[in-house]
Amino acid sequence: MSTSSLTQSAMSEQAIPAEVSIQSDTWLNRYRNFPVFSKTWFRHRSIAFIGTYLFITAIVLIIALITKGDWRLYSVVVLPTLISAISLTTAGQAMAVWVRQKGFTPRKEVICLSLALLMGAAFSFGVFKASGRLAKLAIYGDASHKIFDDSKKREQDKKTAELQTPPTTAASSSTSSSTPAISASSASASVVTPKADDTDIEIDKWVQMIVGMSPMVFVLIYTGSGFDLWYFLRQRKRLAEALRQQELKRAQDARREAELRLSVLVAQVEPHFLFNTLAGVRSAILTEPLRATAIVDHLVDYLRSTIPQMRGDGSSEQGRLAKQLEAARAYLGLMQARIPRLTYSVESELKDAAFPPLLLISLVENAIKHGVEPKIGPVHISVSARYFDQDDEEKLEVTVSDNGVGFGGATSGSGIGLANIRERLESMYGTRASLVLKARPEGGVTASIVIPLIA
Numbered sequence: 001m002s003t004s005s006l007t008q009s010a011m012s013e014q015a016i017p018a019e020v021s022i023q024s025d026t027w028l029n030r031y032r033n034f035p036v037f038s039k040t041w042f043r044h045r046s047i048a049f050i051g052t053y054l055f056i057t058a059i060v061l062i063i064a065l066i067t068k069g070d071w072r073l074y075s076v077v078v079l080p081t082l083i084s085a086i087s088l089t090t091a092g093q094a095m096a097v098w099v100r101q102k103g104f105t106p107r108k109e110v111i112c113l114s115l116a117l118l119m120g121a122a123f124s125f126g127v128f129k130a131s132g133r134l135a136k137l138a139i140y141g142d143a144s145h146k147i148f149d150d151s152k153k154r155e156q157d158k159k160t161a162e163l164q165t166p167p168t169t170a171a172s173s174s175t176s177s178s179t180p181a182i183s184a185s186s187a188s189a190s191v192v193t194p195k196a197d198d199t200d201i202e203i204d205k206w207v208q209m210i211v212g213m214s215p216m217v218f219v220l221i222y223t224g225s226g227f228d229l230w231y232f233l234r235q236r237k238r239l240a241e242a243l244r245q246q247e248l249k250r251a252q253d254a255r256r257e258a259e260l261r262l263s264v265l266v267a268q269v270e271p272h273f274l275f276n277t278l279a280g281v282r283s284a285i286l287t288e289p290l291r292a293t294a295i296v297d298h299l300v301d302y303l304r305s306t307i308p309q310m311r312g313d314g315s316s317e318q319g320r321l322a323k324q325l326e327a328a329r330a331y332l333g334l335m336q337a338r339i340p341r342l343t344y345s346v347e348s349e350l351k352d353a354a355f356p357p358l359l360l361i362s363l364v365e366n367a368i369k370h371g372v373e374p375k376i377g378p379v380h381i382s383v384s385a386r387y388f389d390q391d392d393e394e395k396l397e398v399t400v401s402d403n404g405v406g407f408g409g410a411t412s413g414s415g416i417g418l419a420n421i422r423e424r425l426e427s428m429y430g431t432r433a434s435l436v437l438k439a440r441p442e443g444g445v446t447a448s449i450v451i452p453l454i455a
Contacts, residue, residue: 084128092120371404
């Protein structure tokens, strides 16, 4: 499964990981524990915001009752504001939740989410206008009723300006007529100065308007999920990184577990052949001292080739095909010294390649234990390695075949050792590797390990 699909499934309805969310337990921020624009997020967010709106509305109504204000004015202002705020909190977000359920590509999803929030804002503005007119029509009987009369305000401002204007006297008139040059210069100054003052006044009005509207714009963007869209993108990125870290940790844990299982497998295998080998040496010392010497020499060769791998705990850094074949050859030589009726061959089309350690020797030991030892008469084991192409990928196949007693025509083994080998291969290569056991028509078993060919 790809990272994008994992992120898509993780950003569904369940709570997101602690490293991504704020993990809040309060009803106001509980929605932040869930993926943005999910159904669960929408439900908790709607409860938090609408609950806050109703609380503020109740406070306003209590103040209106205490101050005995105009209830019609409160109704015309408060009710449309409440309805439009609820619309701004739910309309665009509901469309965004619908978009998230469609599973669009990331780029298309962001575009559709932005359009959904803009459409929700436009819809809530229409709801505000419509609800305001309906409230005026229901209360005042006039949908166009003006709550604040601008003409009266302008008339009051005009009267105030007239009272502040200084009176014009006859003396000032005679003075201005007797000094035309000064009055001309004053007139010119009076023409230039007001223009500069008017410009400063206009700038001041714009600054005051921007400063005054900034809190309202912030509240509208916050309520309309403008910041939630930014948080969604940030959350998706952080969640993808958290999922990658989790996948890496799971892979590391699986590898350590596989290595532990392999160590257990080695502990299971080694005592079996060591005890049998030492018993063979003991029985051959008195009757066949040359064979006893040969067994000891082969045992030394085998331990020399396998002990470094055992000390490495099966780490992949020491997993080379040439070393595995050398260990198998030493092991089979040791078994041949113990069981003279055994013959063997070890062949390879490749000089060397990457191969998990101790797996080949486990198959060889399995063939000795279950195929060679129970059979009476001559028996042969062959070990081979080859490479081939499969599904546009080069593969390495290592095969261990014997003509022993077999397992009655079964196609797979059920022992602990074989199960550990399969788990080891799956942890390292997934579905790209396999272990297959087949019964041979002429008797015996063929065990094959197939892995990707890595030089």
